[in-house]
Amino acid sequence: MNSRTDSSLSMPPVIVLVRPQLGENIGKAARAMLNFGLTQLRLVAPRDGWPNPAAGPAAAGADMVLERAAVFNSVAEAVADCNHVHATTVRKRGISKPVLDPVGAAMRIHQDKGRHAILFGPERSGLETDDVALARTIITIPINPQFGSLNLAQAVILLVYEWSKTQHLAQPTLTQELPPAPQEELDGLIAQLEAMLEPAGYFSPYSREVATRRTLHTVLTRPGWNHLEVRTMRGVLTTLARQRRNDESRS
Amino acid sequence: MNSRTDSSLSMPPVIVLVRPQLGENIGKAARAMLNFGLTQLRLVAPRDGWPNPAAGPAAAGADMVLERAAVFNSVAEAVADCNHVHATTVRKRGISKPVLDPVGAAMRIHQDKGRHAILFGPERSGLETDDVALARTIITIPINPQFGSLNLAQAVILLVYEWSKTQHLAQPTLTQELPPAPQEELDGLIAQLEAMLEPAGYFSPYSREVATRRTLHTVLTRPGWNHLEVRTMRGVLTTLARQRRNDESRS
Known part of the structure; x- marks a missing residue:
């Protein structure tokens, strides 16, 4: 594709x-x-x-x-x-x-x-x-x-x-806004966050895991972040994750 | 008939x-x-x-x-x-x-x-x-x-x-959406994230700090998250921060 x-x-x-x-x-x-x-x-x-x-x-x-x-x-x-x-x-x-x-x-x-x-x-x-x-x-x-x-x-x-x-309507004025990132980029962001939250126990108890993941998906799907915004959020997560690794290596 | x-x-x-x-x-x-x-x-x-x-x-x-x-x-x-x-x-x-x-x-x-x-x-x-x-x-x-x-x-x-x-000409538009959370709730979320990112060096170098904070504000303002969604995101951040503290206390 x-x-x-x-x-x-x-x-x-x-x-x-x-x-x-x-x-x-x-x-x-x-x-x-x-x-x-x-x-x-x-x-x-x-x-x-x-x-x-x-x-x-x-x-x-x-x-x-x-x-x-x-x-x-x-x-x-x-x-x-x-x-x-x-x-x-x-x-x-x-x-x-x-x-x-x-x-x-x-x-x-x-x-x-x-x-x-x-x-x-x-x-x-x-x-x-x-x-x-x-x-x-x-x-x-x-x-x-x-x-x-x-x-x-x-x-x-x-x-x-x-x-x-x-299709028969006149086209509206062009906005300069970027389109939302392709769904696979958003999925990458969500996967990165979930991988960080999992060891932290965010998804426990197990009985609520499906609902919790769904809520997280909904909240992160809502923004319609474009390619640059998804990259910004991935940078935020990478920073937070790197600090954890630094903390661990100091321990 | x-x-x-x-x-x-x-x-x-x-x-x-x-x-x-x-x-x-x-x-x-x-x-x-x-x-x-x-x-x-x-x-x-x-x-x-x-x-x-x-x-x-x-x-x-x-x-x-x-x-x-x-x-x-x-x-x-x-x-x-x-x-x-x-x-x-x-x-x-x-x-x-x-x-x-x-x-x-x-x-x-x-x-x-x-x-x-x-x-x-x-x-x-x-x-x-x-x-x-x-x-x-x-x-x-x-x-x-x-x-x-x-x-x-x-x-x-x-x-x-x-x-x-x-037949529905008088009916209101279909939306059950909650309104975006009050700005102060959004500000609380952004402040929480910034407080986590600061010690991790996200805002350095100093010369780019203002632009970086502005980008983060833009990205997080865009969603129009409602009250419940802001609370979800604060929960995510609290979980990530708590894990850091656990890591530190183990060290």
Whole structure:
């Protein structure tokens, strides 16, 4: 994957299907994408492997999207080169993140420089809390509260349709702001901090470890730090860690 | 059929599937309708008769819409009680009628009193010219000109989604976010970190100290962390500092 971030606005978003169950839905999602001019599809651990013979017929001619689809083992790998990660959910989550509706999400993708990824969860259950923790924002489609069962390809088409609308808007004035660092740089920062916190007992008791790590991810994902800011924070951590080693060597 | 027109605005539109071919698409259209609170489905001469055993499973719980579906022999009969008839088409027609996009159509349905019907044609061919001739307006979804094959249920969901937005016009924006912490809490966090970095030599050489502190302030101000997030970060720092003291006391 090329992790260079484009300097122009309105890079088309990447659609990431996380653990999709049915090949038919993958094909329909590809068709929906191409209906509005999107071609970058990524699959995380598709249940029935890949390629899937049910996808092609459902794509109804959008084979080009399926042929280019990239497959990953984890969400983290799938979004490593993305500057902005958005998670689609229907239900409310115990995570405090900014929530956008499809219009707000489309405007954000239109305005914020860099590569955006939109995560969609498996048909039956939606995204897991850990997947959502990786994202900076949550996208929720305002839907009939008495009937919230939205088909995967239908969710995809609503978001790409809203995105396509922004392509006809005049471009906003260029801000000089750098885009957020690619997700893999942020992951490196978080890993460095976790490695320092672990021996200090930050993650004990064991029963709360998962929740504690998730909270830390959320707090550090929120800033949208750019490449230079991530480097600054890594410098801070390196300084603190080096001092510990100095202390130890003096002891 | 009750042909009385309601005097209030925003009567929910009637969805009319004209000669639909696949039961599965009828079920998916019903599901899409109920997703956004619509329940009035009408079928004109469905190819495989009605009821269709493939519709139920595809409706994924929207059975109520299928059970209430009314079947007609002709488009004229299906829209006899409707005050406004809109025909969805992808291709341009040789008929001169007002053309609306989904947003324009939703506004029209929201504003023009009476019952609105939206006609959708068969999967393979779309509406025939005679069907379109019955309509007062044409609705066209602006789509990739290189890939205009839009699934029937996808076309339905885009229009009912746009309609649903007009129902929420008065609703506030979706955000459950906590506000950023008061500045003094952020300052407390920054002071704690600076106090840890100082003895570690982070701010030397002296000539660059002001710039280095400024950078750190900028990086930590950017997130807009809320009260809970600031507390989390202070906990992280306290853990790292405590470990240092433990190291020192062991020495």
